[in-house]
Amino acid sequence: MTGIWITIAALALGTAALKLLGPLLLGGRALPDGVMGVVGLLASALLAALVIVETFGQGRSLTLDDRALGALFATAALSRKAPLTVVVVGAAAVAALAHAILP
Amino acid sequence: MPFGIAVFAIAISFGVLARPVMGPVAPIVMSIVVFSGAAQFGALAVLHAGGGTAAAIAAALLLNARYLAMGVALAPSLHGRALSRAAFAMTTVDASWAAASTGGGRFDPWFMVGASIPQYAGWVLGTITGVLIGGTLGNPNDYGLNALFPAFFIALLFEEVHDRRRAAAALGGAAIALLLTPLVPAGLPILAATAAAVVIARVRA
Numbered sequence: 001m002t003g004i005w006i007t008i009a010a011l012a013l014g015t016a017a018l019k020l021l022g023p024l025l026l027g028g029r030a031l032p033d034g035v036m037g038v039v040g041l042l043a044s045a046l047l048a049a050l051v052i053v054e055t056f057g058q059g060r061s062l063t064l065d066d067r068a069l070g071a072l073f074a075t076a077a078l079s080r081k082a083p084l085t086v087v088v089v090g091a092a093a094v095a096a097l098a099h100a101i102l103p
Numbered sequence: 104m105p106f107g108i109a110v111f112a113i114a115i116s117f118g119v120l121a122r123p124v125m126g127p128v129a130p131i132v133m134s135i136v137v138f139s140g141a142a143q144f145g146a147l148a149v150l151h152a153g154g155g156t157a158a159a160i161a162a163a164l165l166l167n168a169r170y171l172a173m174g175v176a177l178a179p180s181l182h183g184r185a186l187s188r189a190a191f192a193m194t195t196v197d198a199s200w201a202a203a204s205t206g207g208g209r210f211d212p213w214f215m216v217g218a219s220i221p222q223y224a225g226w227v228l229g230t231i232t233g234v235l236i237g238g239t240l241g242n243p244n245d246y247g248l249n250a251l252f253p254a255f256f257i258a259l260l261f262e263e264v265h266d267r268r269r270a271a272a273a274l275g276g277a278a279i280a281l282l283l284t285p286l287v288p289a290g291l292p293i294l295a296a297t298a299a300a301v302v303i304a305r306v307r308a
Contacts (some may be wrong), residue, residue, distance in 0.1 A: 004156075
């Protein structure tokens with residue numbers, strides 16, 4: 001439980017620092033191109049990794065279960081520009097249905 | 104307002120998912136002091152998968168590194184004392200930052216504040232609602248809640264990937280995670296995806 005409170009404190013301080021660094025310390029100066037290039041791509045790389053781990057990960061192995069069907073629905077709904085609430089509720093409904101029907 | 108409602112729905116799922124991992128109080132405190140969907144879901148996903156505290160913090164802060172770029176872009180539009188600039192900068196969240204852009208690299212700071220306040224209210228109230236609902240549910244898989252993590256991250260990915268470099272970074276990150284999940288402890292495959300961003304950034308456009 002201590003780990004969770006440490007996580008919360010670190011994220012609160014770290015996120016504030018990331019938001020404030022540009023406006024307070026850099027005062028409008030840009031960061032080196034190399035740094036900005038990586039910063040701009042980090043979210044894409046990490047989000048994709050999170051999608052994989054949360055869809056197929058089961059401890060240290062990969063598995064195919066009802067989450068994959070929910071993820072498939074989410075992807076289809078998002079490519080049809082469905083609102084976020086529809087995406088999330090629909091994905092849960094599809095996964096719940098799969099959980100009830102599949103062995 | 105529409106932002107606030109969407110955020111409310113997402114925050115409910117955060118509260119429901121966080122409750123079994125973090126207990127009833129910590130998710131609410133986290134939403135009050137962190138107020139970042141990507142970071143909170145990211146840290147929760149790592150903890151939920153059995154990863155350690157350090158991996159959870161690192162993954163969440165790497166996800167939030169985009170705030171550094173957003174802050175740099177915002178800086179020339181903020182004026183006045185350091186305290187007032189800091190107050191405006193703290194209200195930065197993705198949707199409001201994007202909505203406050205007035206073109207030519209300028210931002211309307213008051214517009215950003217106005218868009219962020221309903222989102223903050225929706226985020227905190229939604230988390231409280233989710234924690235309360237989460238306490239009454241049995242097996243989360245019966246409700247398909249295990250699909251909420253992937254669905255949410257896929258939604259964020261759709262928002263984020265809007266050019267070929269980001270698409271390449273995403274493909275690289277996904278490949279790294281697939282490859283490493285069977286090999287290393289939970290949390291590390293997500294951190295290792297950083298390598299994809301570093302490599303793609305070095306490839307000349």
